[in-house]
Amino acid sequence: MQLNKIMKTLVIAIPMVTMVACKSGPTEAELEAERNREAQAQQQAAAEAQAAEEARVKVEAAARASRAAEIVEQEKQALINDQTVYFEFDRSSVKAEFYPILDKHAAFLVKNPSQTVVIEGHCDSRGTPEYNIALGERRAQSVETYLRNQGVSSSQISVVSYGEEKPVVSGATEYAFAQNRRGIVRYN
């Protein structure tokens, strides 16, 4: 019964469709316009897909870069927590026990040539302020030389001596003296 109804409908509908088609078929121009529309839509979809893909790549690259920057920043933070070397009284040579600290800074600076540092030289309060400025510079230069020997570019390093002007521990104890005779690798 149901099938019958469908058949009946088809019997009526098919001739009608045929009639309509015969009455006004698409012109060649209309077909061409239709093809163009489709092509355009396809093109647009492709472009959109590409843009989306590019954006995705970009976001991922940025994420990777920021992860890298984060790692650089983390490495830098770790280095900043360990940036001071100490000197013997009246001496300006870097003691061997501080080579590992400076090696870490050197490796980081070689890997990150855009990073620059200022090496500060400091002295204890014994001796005259002017002499200590010269001694502090020699200490800072020893650190600079060590870093350069590890491959750090000289353009990444500058040096400043504060002599005895910026003690980290005040007073005239041996402890204060030892803490104040220092070189600091300071990142810009």
Next chain:
Amino acid sequence: MIDIRKVAQGVVLMCGLFAPLLANAALEIVITEGVDSARPVAIVPFKWKGSGALPGEISDVINADLRRSGKFNPVNTANMPQYPSTDSEVNYSAWASTGADTIVVGSISDTPSGQYEVKFEIIDVLRAQVTNGKSKSLQNGNLVLSEDHIIDSRKAIINAQDFRQHGHRISDVIYEKLTGTRGAFLTRIAYVIVRDSKVYDLPFQLVIADYDGENETRLLSSPEPLMSPSWSPDGESLAYVSFENRRPQIYIQNIYTTKRTKLTDFPGINGSPVFSPDGKQLAMVLSKDGNSEIYTMDIASKQLRRITRNRNIDTEPSWTPDGKSLLFTSERGGKPQIYRVNLETGKIRRQTFEGEMNLGATIAPDGQDMVLVNRTRGKYHIAKQALEGGAIQVLTRTDLDESPSIAPNGSMIIYSTLYNGTQVLSLVSLDGRFKARLPAANGQVKSPSWSPYLF
């Protein structure tokens, strides 16, 4: 009556003179050694003949000046037998019995114009005792009263705000009459105060005060170190090193206008600026050529001349009074010692041989002695040695002495030392007999520089 307007005017004037704010805490002088050997004199309080209160106590200023010079031991006011204001009122034998050989008497009166007339006489009590104050001498064939026991007598009209300065001026007269050497009581010192950087944003201050620590005025405050102030010979400018741009640069600043000029900004050390005696050149230390070397700069043209060429440290240049040589500290012989370079010939001669180290030498105004920092058995003391050689004489017993600077009359050295864990200024006379400390209330005090004669 106190003329409030006069006093107020004085304060404004002074602020105009020293544009920066008056710093609050001043230095105070504590004499630690050497009063016993000093000559007893008496400065009788000047008699006030006007009404109302005086703007200042001149005789207090004179007493303090003479005591601090190390040459005099003024009689305590309470122990004076009488309080005369002129020679005619003086009982000579009463004074002679106090042990004082010289007394100063004077008076102050007000003038119709609101100023003050200050009169004083310096009296040789011992001579007066002999002549009874009535010595006579021949003048144009006549015997006249010569009063040769009166060493000097003067009067001046001063303003209310000038009491302190006039006291210093009278001290200068007394000092010169009694010692033959010009007094240095009208001089100033420049120094650096370092306060706690955890508390203050601008812990470093360049300060100027009268030689006795009064009238302390701030020239500059900075977040970064200030070093090595040094006076121009006309007393109008200071050269100094500032790290305010996170590297050392040499500046020259006029202390009256406070206008300043950046003189150097070379890579590395820019340090130890010292004016030549004619004020036209500045000796300095630069490391732009690789290590610490001595240079001179013509201030007008900024033309540099390199003086030393040595792979070791050369620093702390200091001019000889004739401007023809520099003393400097060098490590060329191993440890730091004092050398002298002739600026014409370039010839260099070692000056010191005693002690582990000798640093920071300056020459006394007479050109005979140099004052320096000597290290012997690890102790840093202020010491003296004749320029032409001889033994080093250690002058101090304080700890970690540095930065000696000599008064323009060559009588006294001001230097920086450690006292109870704090850096303070101290004084020692060139003969080492007089010692005093200038504790400051507001921080570490360092790098003192004594001005030339100013008035």
